[in-house]
Amino acid sequence: MNPQDPVFSFVRNELLLIAEGEALRLPRREELARHLVGPGLALGEIAERRYWAHAWPHAVLPAPDYQLHGLRALLGRLPSELWALAGRAYQLVEWERTHRFCGACGKTTRRHESGEFAMVCSGCGHTAYPRIxxxxxxxxxxxxxxxxxxxxxxxxxxxxxxxxxxxxxxxxxxxxxxxxxxxxxxxxxxxxxxxxxxxxxxxxxxxxxxxxxxxxxxxxxxxxxxxxxxxxxxxxxxxxxxxxxxxxxxxxxxxxxx
Ligand SMILES: [Zn+2]
The missing domain is CATH 3.90.79.10 (Nucleoside Triphosphate Pyrophosphohydrolase)
Structure with missing residues (x-):
């Protein structure tokens, strides 16, 4: 896990970005390190850089140059490859947030050990996959x-x-x-x-x-x-x-x- 890796972090359906003049960029893992809980979800690589997805655990933003932007408004503003990955990140973070408990027996779930995107029930083993x-x-x-x-x-x-x-x-x-x-x-x-x-x-x-x-x-x-x-x-x-x-x-x- 590289501290330079970019992180997609979401507050509800809005993406956390850092404003640098007119430009927007993703925060790096090291910039968010003390806020993030757990390793996050590994999304994939663009140009040999691994991207991660995280839910943002607080109600407040870390610094004044941090901004929240809805994904719709970023369509056409972020490079298309990055926007597609942001959509994937959002869907996975949202799926994890809404699958913390088993739909069959109500016990808590955990992430699948293999690293695939699935939540497994600690009680009955029921497995839930991201909703599409x-x-x-x-x-x-x-x-x-x-x-x-x-x-x-x-x-x-x-x-x-x-x-x-x-x-x-x-x-x-x-x-x-x-x-x-x-x-x-x-x-x-x-x-x-x-x-x-x-x-x-x-x-x-x-x-x-x-x-x-x-x-x-x-x-x-x-x-x-x-x-x-x-x-x-x-x-x-x-x-x-x-x-x-x-x-x-x-x-x-x-x-x-x-
Ligand atoms: Zn269950």
Missing amino acids: SPATITVITRGREILLARNARSANGFFACIAGFVEAGESLEDCVRREVREEVGLEVGPMRYFGSQPWPFPHQLMLGFIAEYAGGELKLQEDEIAEAGWFTADNLPPLPPKVSIARQLIDAALAELA
Whole structure:
């Protein structure tokens, strides 16, 4: 364990960073040493430097140049490799925090001896793994148009894709069809997988699809969708940032239709 190793430390869902002028950097283990409890979780290496994850054990910050930043706000501000590792760190710290007791018998848990990310019950041996929740995200195409929707709970005004969690017993394709039907009242035909993106808010794995419109008239689920419509490449509403899989799906669909 190197005292120079960078540490991702979280207060709830906010990351502890040190401000140096305009720039932000991760604290090193030696800078946090007297605050941290236990060895933390070894995350992986970037450029031969090992990164660690720790819960921050206090209510207060160690010094005035320490700041807390939400992961969402850091998207596009931290290098993408580092942001991805921050998401992994947050999910693991949060999983450990919420799995201190066994869900089967209620006794305390401890980390798996092998070092794998698992919590084992001291009483009955029940093992819990980090929670990952798959969700589909779909762009629907119709001729040269794509369907975009503005979420009722989103404050940023972006129009994006249709998304929702996979339910127990559902295939990804079932989930795409159900979410599209529920949220905008349409049916989709052939679809294909586009790619995926971990989305640590708090533990989604977004699985992207491009699906063809097959029928139906727009009918919005009002508590979910504030506004939706068909758009062409020369007539686009405000879109989410390029780092999001939503935007990557939209750009890919439009490029294919061009
Ligand atoms: Zn147990």
